Amino acid sequence: MKKIYLGLLGFGNVGSGVIKVLKTRGALLRKKLGCDLVLKKVFDKDLRSKREISLPREKLTSDINQVLNDPSIDIVIELIGGLHPAKEYVMQALNKGKYVVTANKALLAEQGKEIFDLAKQHGKTIYFEASVGAGIPIIKSLREGLAADRFRRIFGILNGTSNFILSAMSESQVDFSQALAQAQKNGFAERNASLDIRGIDSLHKLIILVYLCFGKLVNLNDVFVDGIEHISLLDIIYARELGYQIKLLAIAQKEGFELELRVHPTLIPQGHLLAQVRGINNAIYVSADLVGDLLFFGPGAGKVAAASAVVSDLQDAVLDLQSGLFRRKFTAIEDKSIKRLRSIDQTYCRYYIRFMVIDKPGVLAAISGVLAKFDISIASVTQKERKRSKAVPIVMIIHEVKEKNLRQALIKIESLKVIKESPVAIRIEQI
């Protein structure tokens, strides 16, 4: 039986998962592919740390050239993560005529153009199912499943760590730092969870989805991002009293000839499917003109889940490789009706706002006076009972407002003497 040789870069969590799946599912894959997948070399710069899975010494190397310069290796699986040296390795692999499978969302989101261009030059596709939603087959569905659709909107919960934290805060009534510690203890957050909780990981994934749906590789810095590190238990409780859950959403939507992109915490009505997404799960909504509104839901993290996606990419790579000259080459088709990105200032949203005020007459009048000046209309207002502290929370839901107006109003309100803390404003998405 024909053998296809694999080189794996990065013997970490997902790498171990892939090795395990290749080992235990060899027979199944042989039947499906009609060939043997042989893991020839595993590269990692650290070969000393103990792993769950052991490999014969001759398969391991800390010399990248033993993978990249081995002409027998057909497919390189990049699971190092981060920009460098992952990028250099991927580019070299492509230049050596190898097929590349990667789970690296940061790399594709930030340096995708060069990589996709180089792959195209070599007549190849880059396979990256594991980069978004772990094992959820969202990349394949967008690339191949919705062949004739035009996309209106794609949004969802793209980061398992943040969703675990927000769920834990809501379910166990703990504050952010306790929930983060719990996530770390369970292996759902890295020691440095900064990319996750600041929304950057969600943004990377959003950029990849936008590339697939609209054919545009957007610059990271052009997108508004707000993370969950400032979400307080208080707001989660108040939101719930009002019938909402707080979730970190990544959103892309066409508005006329503009594309609106943003990542931020969002109040979602309890009854909505997205509000039910708990723990490390992800959920991605796709709104397309033929197929309608689809939702893809599943674990957004986990080494075996990600390994499932990597191996499905391997299957595609093998099929393409076997088709030789006739292999398919995926092309992201640009939606030319989109002329520019919409600036966050120009977006409209409903809002949940919490003011911490001194409890004395005239406070509400002062706040609502400023809001009125900026043409901001209040949908509901609740003054919460006084606690031991001197400040009293006033929680408002306001009707759809232009971002810019709200920002200006909040600055004005914050300068009022009766306001004790910076107001908290969280978007309420109409979904």
Add this chain to the structure above:
Amino acid sequence: MKKIYLGLLGFGNVGSGVIKVLKTRGALLRKKLGCDLVLKKVFDKDLRSKREISLPREKLTSDINQVLNDPSIDIVIELIGGLHPAKEYVMQALNKGKYVVTANKALLAEQGKEIFDLAKQHGKTIYFEASVGAGIPIIKSLREGLAADRFRRIFGILNGTSNFILSAMSESQVDFSQALAQAQKNGFAERNASLDIRGIDSLHKLIILVYLCFGKLVNLNDVFVDGIEHISLLDIIYARELGYQIKLLAIAQKEGFELELRVHPTLIPQGHLLAQVRGINNAIYVSADLVGDLLFFGPGAGKVAAASAVVSDLQDAVLDLQSGLFRRKFTAIEDKSIKRLRSIDQTYCRYYIRFMVIDKPGVLAAISGVLAKFDISIASVTQKERKRSKAVPIVMIIHEVKEKNLRQALIKIESLKVIKESPVAIRIEQI
């Protein structure tokens, strides 16, 4: 540019959708596929009915041979539905060396073996994305996305019409026949909705999903099916009071070396994602050992949604066709750990049961006495207020019970003099 010629069988709803998509998305598909899709002939035995979309007369034919015997036609799209003559046409098309795309779930579920075998003989794959979940890319996800996974369970809401009816009953408090009329008025149910409401359509789709997940083409008659035609508004209301929605579920799950398959109405806890699936939407849960639990959600009906799936199949067929000798051939891998189907008698479930009784002392004692004899344990019981009628409803939730025991107990109870109607028993799924 290379041209690929298509023959379409069935100028109905979905057929019109496909024609429209091919017309309006020609440029997009050309870019994606690198070739022109040319609709050469459309066959329908009825060419007189008025359609939304018009075609040049020379493209239309009521002579099937003009499609099947035209050597220039590369791909045949079968959208006639039903077993005959759809089966004969598909077999002939394969024998003529053509690629076949079909949306025909009845055909694949009931006669799939012959068709898949013949396709295999000719070295071809059958494409049938539109057969389950309209435009939801569930077939592609199972066939290609979860390449290395082993499946534990797949279940969900597979019939849009039934779900529309149950949703309408629950939301508008109308009875079954009113809800059915509403579905028909909205074009969500055919004049003869029998296949939908009796659960047969769900069963067809379940058989296809089971084939993909477990590599077995199960005989229709070996599966327990119960439809929604006997679901009363009363039970929908009582279920809701208890915190449940009633949904028509199709379920496949591995239990040791048995495969348990069933289609029936089910009580689902309000908080569960499936309980939130309204209208014509479908939702499919997949539980696999690597990827974890996935949910696919989207419209389960609609001609344009189905057309989206057909065109995505066309894309795959074209790529395979262009790969010539190297085309991929999908193989459903049989799960050999499954030795037999579990008989419905041997399944275990929790139950919602409604008895209509004469309101007099000792009734509850009589019923619960019989239940106790069959070792059936009651989780909760509510006697509803007496209405104008003479019979009073007693609603019970009972703990997990062996189907056979429950059936026997219900027969015994029905024979009691105080019982005025056949008891209503609806499963409560642990999901």
